[in-house]
Amino acid sequence: MLQVKYILENKEHVIEGLRKRNLDAKTLVQQIIDLDIERRSSIAKVEELRAEGNKMSKAIGSLFKEGKIEEANTAKVKVQETKTEQKNLEEGLSEIEEKFQNLLYHIPNVPHTTVPAGSSENDNEEVFKEGSIPNLHEGAKPHWEIVKEKDIVDFETGVKITGSGFPVYKGKGARLQRALINFFLDEADKAGYAEVIPPLLINEASGIGTGQLPDKEGQMYHVTGDDLYLIPTAEVPVTNIYRDVILNEEELPKKNCGYTPCFRREAGSYGKDVRGLNRLHQFDKVEIVQVVHPNESYNVLNDMVEHVKELVRKLKLPFRILRLCGGDLGLTSALTFDFEVYSTAQQRWLEVSSVSNFETYQSNRLKLRFRKGQEKPQLAHTLNGSALALPRIMAALIENNQNENGDIIIPEVLQKYTGFDTI
């Protein structure tokens, strides 16, 4: 969430920035500013009354002590009036605060200066491209056919057990999945990310902290019995490690990685987009997360992009990097780079990673701060990125690496993890 002070001091800049999201925030920003003025004056009034009440109460205390019961009782009656007035004002204030908070929750992050304006994914800007698209033999198949023939991913059985979008990985398919996880985790470890295994269920406060709540609850599976949510990404539990934390400046940057299954309801999706491994309700992902000094966050964003680049390179997959346009940018992000690998048999790009800088948008909600020496704590910047999401990597690997015999060639870097070189 944006800092109120920031909105007040940079009103035009905020409105201009949000225009790139295809959002006319003029009214929203004005509402926030107006409400803030109302809020402040209301706070001033309430606190004035409170101070008065406190004073009177203290006086009553000393009156009792001095044995002036009569006077004390008279004073009591008088205070009661103040208290009633105070209560009314307080109710008004909490209404204002609630409205105010609600507006703040809904105003998105201001896009970075380099973010192009745009309304949809068509306006994303390709900033990097690497790798050659293989010439597949006649009769090359999409991955969903291959995995069925090889019996390494079983969608039907998943449907029986749970429903669509919950595949069962079998045999070498399961092994390949595990190999990818271990490969990604080892690479993250080498890059200095400390591994964590976080909870897969999160509470409401965590969802608010990273920006999934209050708005996107429809995208998460909600365990109503305990009011918990299945994580849509490891970003949520891993970043929330630092909720309500004040770090020392020297502790920055904090680098964590974690493998988790991710759960997404993705209501309303259909068609070729959801075919095979393209879009699932449950999938595996290795996530990298950093908490950094504000001066460093854009350098760190580049580092993270380089890290992901290296992963895709090592898997020898053709890929491109997109700078997301305002319209495609997530609520919480200031700048996001998406990675897409080319899936040759489907002849389309598949998103496999999203690397973002949230600046203080999350840390403001998380109350994640750092302190320099004896100075006042200030908000840190948070970043995260997928490194990487597994199913589409698997889809691309299977499709791009199929040979004329119908075998799948395992990339060299993975062979020590899989223990086999073909499927």
Added chain:
RNA sequence: GGUGAAAUGACAGAGUGGCCGAAUGUACCAGUCUUGAAAACUGGCGUAGGGAGACCUACCGGGGGUUCGAAUCCCUCUUUCACCGCCA
């Protein structure tokens, strides 16, 4: 799941209705002393909101209540510890 105890500042730990934003100790920062360090002594040392400011307000696990007044009393939730039951 049951029963009982507990939750106070970075940590330890007092405080059971007003003088408590909170004793004391440790840690930390600054100063005095010292060639330097240690010790000793002196001072400082939470977060947030409001105000131009002297200041004011809120916070003693969360929420609600009683009261003129709550860290302190009541209700409720959460968490921790102990014992019992169940269990990978």
